[in-house]
Amino acid sequence: MAGCGGTPGEDRPAAQQAGTPAEQVETDGFESLGPVTLSVISGEGSGGPRDALKRLTDEFEAKYPNVTVKLSFRDTASWFKQAKLVAASDKPPDVFAGNQGYQVDGELVKAGLVLPLDEYAKAYGWEDSYTPETLQQFMWSDDGSTFGEGTLWGVAQSGQSTGVFANMAKLRDAGVDPATLETFDDFDAALAKLRDALPADEPVIALGNKDQYGAIHLWGMIQGAYTPAQDMRDWIFHADGATFDNPGDLTALEKLVEWAEKGYMGQGDAFNSRNDAEAAAAFGGGEGAFMLGGNWNASIAKDGLGKDAAFFNMPPGESGKAVAIGSASLPMHISAKAEEPDLAAAYLDHITGPSAAEALVATQQVPAATDATAEPGDPLGRQVMQGWQQLVEDGGLTLFPDWSSPTMLQTMGQTFQEMLGGRLAPEEVISRTQADWEEYHAELAEG
């Protein structure tokens, strides 16, 4: 019972600042290390992200035959809860996924569990590979209190945005031509048309909200029609005066409730009984005309629908700019206890840099590194890439709202479910979400 009677956390070395890599980092010559094992945990255990990482890991092992990579996958929702514990254990994996924002990455940095990567960024030229907006998502002050500036702590493989997956066969049958959907209002009208065309027990939009984030991602596309992306980013990075309590967000929430009431997402609360990946599988199996969600589900949609699968960004609102939830994928970190940090960094570079391009586009993903260029061979892959590029060009990636506090995923997830179940007014969702933000904002100000 070590620590009993003491202040919890005290016995841990204040900050495991073993965390400073040697001044001179090595980027090759790992053959001389002899047999060595690198353990890796990914937080994306399904679809394209999993397939691509497997392939890239095999390539890395082929490049360094003396290196064995022990790669394992966790499902995203439960990994967010395990990550900190696993990272704080005596034998953490050398490389593991985190999540942008205060719930996971902020805590990992604050506790000194991950290595700063600035030296590696210089050595591998990551500063040129990634846009400043991408790198910003992995930057924290050394005490983990300020998000979006300071030291670099992670890198990511792909650009993950949310958008509209369409089942073209269903659209054709209902006489909806996606090319004519130029504004959000057009899209809204198309939903009504499809509601009439499809059988009453089939949803127009396939949604899975058991994990409590599906509805938030869907809503982000509605929000994009009413609220500028910059407002959302300011809110996530805790700029003073930022607020969720604004007319645009309220209108967007009311619109989501309207969609639910009109039965666009199916009857009752059925979408609460399956998660994001299960809904994607159902959409691939022919359920619904649309799926409004993450492009990480592209390969599942393609496997199911083949040529009938299409992807495009939500048509814009009055601003004329594409806006949706999206960011770089989950950051990969190097553990502060990694025995071969240089080798771990080489692995990071291999799975994220130019060398990763082929594997990523082959699984309908968009490389996050701008110099990782490869042309997708299939139409869906091209559409996913165009969607991402359009959002980047329009400055329309809002990032993910749950990054804004350690409890926000739970607060928004629960209140959204209650709102869709008709148990909570949109105004109440706004006040509870903003209250969570303000509580954490005050905590950050105290230091």
Place this chain on the structure above:
Amino acid sequence: MTAPSSPGVGAPVPAARPARAAGVVELPPLRVRDRAPGEPRRVAYLYLAPAFLFYGLFAFGPLVYTTWLSFFDWDGLTVGEWTGLDNYRKVLSDPDIRASFVHSFELIVFYALLPVLIGLLLASLLAHGRVRGVTFFRAVLFLPQTVATVVVAIAWVWIYAPDGPLNAGLDAIGLGGITRGWIGDFDFALPALGLVGTWVTFGLCLVLFLAGMQKIPTTLYEAARVDGAGRVREFFAVTLPGLRSELAVALTLATITALRTFDLIYVSTAGGPGTATTVPSVLVYQNAFANGRVGLAAAVAVVLTVLIFALAFAITRLVDRDPSR
């Protein structure tokens, strides 16, 4: 097992009482006792030590440490801050946390009361009905107890799914109007999970009651019948009183299972929709591991532990009490 501390209970009175009367043959002097007759010898503590050490290290110690943690505001990683009773204040005042305890009590109905009722009914049927293959039925009905809860959860998630077998069955018998995604529905999610609990626990109750009934003397039943008691009267006059200790065991075990249930809910709904199936153990998990509120999680855990102790104690007191004693 400690020997009874009061002399004379059960154990025969030692024949070797020092005889003081004259004329009686002197017995060899006894070793001087420093303890009352029947009192366990001190060396017994030595035998207890290993078990006690284990218990202290793995059960009592963590309990004390959890209680200690509940007085801190701690994120689980960096240095915590002493906040006294703040976490307990939050447990008592936060409507979501209070609601989670109410959900637990609803689960007790499904995990403990229903299975006991079903178990009693089935046991009296199986015991008297001369059913062929009782052993087989007993084994089948006990089976849910032996399956890992995660497997149970995944199976039932499938059964309750919007396009799952339950809804298909309802459709087939013309009840298509009430089909829904059962565990995604605010009103039905908790009862739906509760019924899974009923399914898991009633087999245990049944087996306990069947065993208990075998030790009720058949003479009692004969006497009841001679007195003109019918089946129902016989049940309340003979069977039920005879099963008192089995009832206490079944209720205690099932209530504890209901209160500490976590895996079933985590796998099937993770506490949703909204907070409709959030129980204290889910809050402990969310706060400790996801939200970095270890102190609050510890406080919820302590309150839950106290509640379990109190209920288990109350059940044994109320049910396992022989009125004739």
